[in-house]
Amino acid sequence: MTTSHFPRHGMDKSAVLEALRDAATGDADWRGGQTFSLVYFADDEILDLLKEAYALFFSTNALSPFAFPSLRRFEEEVVQMATDLLGGGPEAVGTMTSGGTESILMAVKAARDRARALHPEITRPQMILPITVHPAFEKAAHYFDVEPVHIPVRDDFRADPEAARAALTDRTILMVGSAPAYPHGVIDPIEELAGIASEREVPFHVDACLGGYLLPFLRRLGRPIPPFDLSVPGVTSLSADLHKYGFAARPASTILYRSEDYRKHQFFAYTEWPGGLYGSPSMVGSRPGGAIAAAWAVLNYLGEEGYLGIARAILEATDALRAGIEKTPGLHLLGDPDASILAFTSDELDIYAIGDAMSERGWKLDAQQLPPALHLMVTPAHRPVVDRFVSDLREITTKARRGEIQPSSGTSVMYGMAGGMPDKGPLREMILQMMAELLPPRRAA
Numbered sequence: 001m002t003t004s005h006f007p008r009h010g011m012d013k014s015a016v017l018e019a020l021r022d023a024a025t026g027d028a029d030w031r032g033g034q035t036f037s038l039v040y041f042a043d044d045e046i047l048d049l050l051k052e053a054y055a056l057f058f059s060t061n062a063l064s065p066f067a068f069p070s071l072r073r074f075e076e077e078v079v080q081m082a083t084d085l086l087g088g089g090p091e092a093v094g095t096m097t098s099g100g101t102e103s104i105l106m107a108v109k110a111a112r113d114r115a116r117a118l119h120p121e122i123t124r125p126q127m128i129l130p131i132t133v134h135p136a137f138e139k140a141a142h143y144f145d146v147e148p149v150h151i152p153v154r155d156d157f158r159a160d161p162e163a164a165r166a167a168l169t170d171r172t173i174l175m176v177g178s179a180p181a182y183p184h185g186v187i188d189p190i191e192e193l194a195g196i197a198s199e200r201e202v203p204f205h206v207d208a209c210l211g212g213y214l215l216p217f218l219r220r221l222g223r224p225i226p227p228f229d230l231s232v233p234g235v236t237s238l239s240a241d242l243h244k245y246g247f248a249a250r251p252a253s254t255i256l257y258r259s260e261d262y263r264k265h266q267f268f269a270y271t272e273w274p275g276g277l278y279g280s281p282s283m284v285g286s287r288p289g290g291a292i293a294a295a296w297a298v299l300n301y302l303g304e305e306g307y308l309g310i311a312r313a314i315l316e317a318t319d320a321l322r323a324g325i326e327k328t329p330g331l332h333l334l335g336d337p338d339a340s341i342l343a344f345t346s347d348e349l350d351i352y353a354i355g356d357a358m359s360e361r362g363w364k365l366d367a368q369q370l371p372p373a374l375h376l377m378v379t380p381a382h383r384p385v386v387d388r389f390v391s392d393l394r395e396i397t398t399k400a401r402r403g404e405i406q407p408s409s410g411t412s413v414m415y416g417m418a419g420g421m422p423d424k425g426p427l428r429e430m431i432l433q434m435m436a437e438l439l440p441p442r443r444a445a
């Protein structure tokens, strides 16, 4: 680790840029289709459009709706396009946020504050979370002091509605389902869950961070996608990430509500500040206008036809990967994934060792736990490399059966490590310690 002092002299622009390019040489190769998370890349034309749109509004700030009427209009139109796509009625509203996490934080905060207003008798609020929901909900529980009540998933990895019903109490302020959930790519039974919530007048949030800008197009291509959006009775809010399958630039997501009755509890205002009257819609203060403009740009550039084309490419790649995994003796998928997110494992082989061996060939699969598995989030970038992936996977699995690959180190991935450790307390401390060391470390004296 090098130590940096505050630079006394400036550097040449070309030297700065060269240093940046050099630094990136060890980074994940997202363009070549060898990574399966973090970056959603469709093609260079879209990327160029995003960069140009972002650059045009690079210096703008959407903190104030007054200084940049353009951003206000873009945000309004992005949210309108989103509610149109995702089953919102005439009353549906929303805002843009910096990502799925912020959208989820806002949904939980809005539900908590709505309960405070309508049910002041609830002093210790709870929310019901299937164990497969994204950790952003645990973060929201932690930040906003809402007790998470975890419910199991069924054998098909979908949330269990009966468990949800049994977990409801007089303190429940929110129930949640995913469309789809990240770990196994399956959609929770949203209609059943939301029905149970609405019987008790409990708000229901759908986490469609992954599926929001993909599932509607998969359905139009003939895939059996069950109802999951704001058109489902009882669904009161929905998160959908533009910077994932919307193929927008980070940071961009949408949080949508059935009506202003729900959204109004998201907002924050303060009137006593000497700096003036302050209002802010979400967690962050300053909001990069470039990301809002780029999201508007890509939605209008692609339109339904463009997204259908992308969805077709994603399906082709997913179906081929799926078939390749299922036909590899010793491997099987977890559950029956609804979209383009797959997890696979093995009953007889060390799946983490297979992941390590794939990694040596450049394939960066994410490792999961409970049960141990490898995870793929499929994008159009994977279509050209499917055959190579499947043949590498088959070769490595064959070798694994003959005992010809290294056992897993167990230290290559955070999630993976968890598999071998029965006591999670020390593990949590270790993750916190790791963050303290990585983000960023203390400057050496």
Ligand SMILES: *Cc1c(COP(=O)(O)O)cnc(C)c1O
Binding pocket: 098, 099, 100, 101, 102, 104, 134, 136, 178, 180, 181, 182, 207, 208, 209, 210, 241, 253
């Ligand atoms: C990615 C993701 C989130 C969180 O989104 P960020 O943009 O990373 O903050 C939430 N839910 C699901 C299902 C996700 O896949």
